[in-house]
Amino acid sequence: MADLNSLEAKFQEKIDNEIKIEPKDWMPEKYRQTLIRQISQHAHSEVVGMLPEGNWITRAPSLRRKVALLAKIQDEAGHGLYLYSAAETLGVERDDLIEQLHTGKAKYSSIFNYPTLTWADIGAVGWLVDGAAIMNQVMLTRTSYGPYSRAMVRICKEESFHQRQGYEILLTLSRGSEDQKRMLQDAVNRFWWPSLMMFGPSDKDSVHTAQAMKWKIKRKTNDELRQQFVDVCVDQARILGVTLPDPNLKWNEERGHYDFSEIDWDEFWNVVKGNGPCNKQRMDARIKAHEEGAWVREAAMAYAEKQAKRRKEETTQVA
Amino acid sequence: MKNNWPLWEVFIRSKQGLHHKHAGSLHAADAQMAIENARDVYTRRNEGISIWVVESDKITASKPEENPELFEPAADKIYRHPTFYDMPDEVKHM
Numbered sequence A: 001m002a003d004l005n006s007l008e009a010k011f012q013e014k015i016d017n018e019i020k021i022e023p024k025d026w027m028p029e030k031y032r033q034t035l036i037r038q039i040s041q042h043a044h045s046e047v048v049g050m051l052p053e054g055n056w057i058t059r060a061p062s063l064r065r066k067v068a069l070l071a072k073i074q075d076e077a078g079h080g081l082y083l084y085s086a087a088e089t090l091g092v093e094r095d096d097l098i099e100q101l102h103t104g105k106a107k108y109s110s111i112f113n114y115p116t117l118t119w120a121d122i123g124a125v126g127w128l129v130d131g132a133a134i135m136n137q138v139m140l141t142r143t144s145y146g147p148y149s150r151a152m153v154r155i156c157k158e159e160s161f162h163q164r165q166g167y168e169i170l171l172t173l174s175r176g177s178e179d180q181k182r183m184l185q186d187a188v189n190r191f192w193w194p195s196l197m198m199f200g201p202s203d204k205d206s207v208h209t210a211q212a213m214k215w216k217i218k219r220k221t222n223d224e225l226r227q228q229f230v231d232v233c234v235d236q237a238r239i240l241g242v243t244l245p246d247p248n249l250k251w252n253e254e255r256g257h258y259d260f261s262e263i264d265w266d267e268f269w270n271v272v273k274g275n276g277p278c279n280k281q282r283m284d285a286r287i288k289a290h291e292e293g294a295w296v297r298e299a300a301m302a303y304a305e306k307q308a309k310r311r312k313e314e315t316t317q318v319a
Numbered sequence B: 001m002k003n004n005w006p007l008w009e010v011f012i013r014s015k016q017g018l019h020h021k022h023a024g025s026l027h028a029a030d031a032q033m034a035i036e037n038a039r040d041v042y043t044r045r046n047e048g049i050s051i052w053v054v055e056s057d058k059i060t061a062s063k064p065e066e067n068p069e070l071f072e073p074a075a076d077k078i079y080r081h082p083t084f085y086d087m088p089d090e091v092k093h094m
Helices: A002-016 A029-048 A050-054 A063-088 A094-102 A119-140 A146-174 A178-197 A209-214 A222-240 A265-275 A279-292 A294-318 B031-042 B064-074
Strands: A250-252 A257-259 B007-013 B020-027 B050-055
Touching (some): A029 A050, A029 A063, A029 A094, A029 A209, A029 A279, A050 A063, A050 A119, A063 A094, A063 B020, A063 B031, A094 A279, A119 A146, A119 A178, A119 A222, A146 A222, A146 B020, A178 A222, A265 A279, A279 A294, B007 B031, B031 B050
Antiparallel strands (some): A250 A257, B007 B020
């Protein structure tokens, strides 16, 4: 297999020289599969991510909050679409990707398996969940696969308002009544650890990291990104007047970073495996929406076909 | 049932005077729906003033393996660039 070896060497040389890989270029099968898995799971996360927030649209406390939340959720639908399209350039069909989500073969970010119990949770989702996602996505704008990188650039541009709208919600609560402050602290208590889990397993347990780094699909490891996130959150929490729920969180002069406690990995794997508080509810809602929308997709296609046929007949008559 | 909505490529003109530029792709039942969807997916923040859509399978693309024949001949034709020609410093407006 000298041929395959030389193709792979050439491929790696392009990666090393920071040349982006485009859809029709030769790529190792495993690179293609890794990207399909990662991009589609990213797309699924955007789509499922709409559900916990949709829960609060009708109960947003003001019109200003409501239009912002609606716009954010609409963005997430858009981001899902950019990402599905990027995955499709690798030769997979949209329907197959959606089926993998619905049958549980494909995962999505576990964070969306936690409930949004109060309005403060919508703020915490914007600040912490979108904050963690942005950290990952900014890194991915430099990913080696062209269509994925371009989707990420677009997503990052749009996403920064998401985090700000969340932080603004929390800031308002932090200046409110004692009850509102308690609600804020409670939301942060519940979302802090699941947000840190969003960066995935620790580097020593991550089976994909080494290869993904070599192929520059990822440019930073899970633990590097997690540390970066913790470091920026501490000051932001101080301004909100909230306590991050970790007694071991403290500045480490020597490392130049904040130390923090070990993540509860049992909880992490348990939610990944489907036993989180809302896994079933989320999938049921997705599948229901997909199935109940089937007639709309079919009717649109039938209408398009009828119109095309009519146009064809008219052209023949004129001729 | 399989969703058989075809794939469309979307091109957006961001303002008068500029080319339409590839923005991405989407699924739609027909051209009209492709434009409507493209408006929602790719122009939520004033990114465009005009949209083109074309069914993806109507596009013919060059193959990366043909790149040497297609593009390498241009590399050694440096006489196509103005810097190839010697000009004394005192010559202006050229």
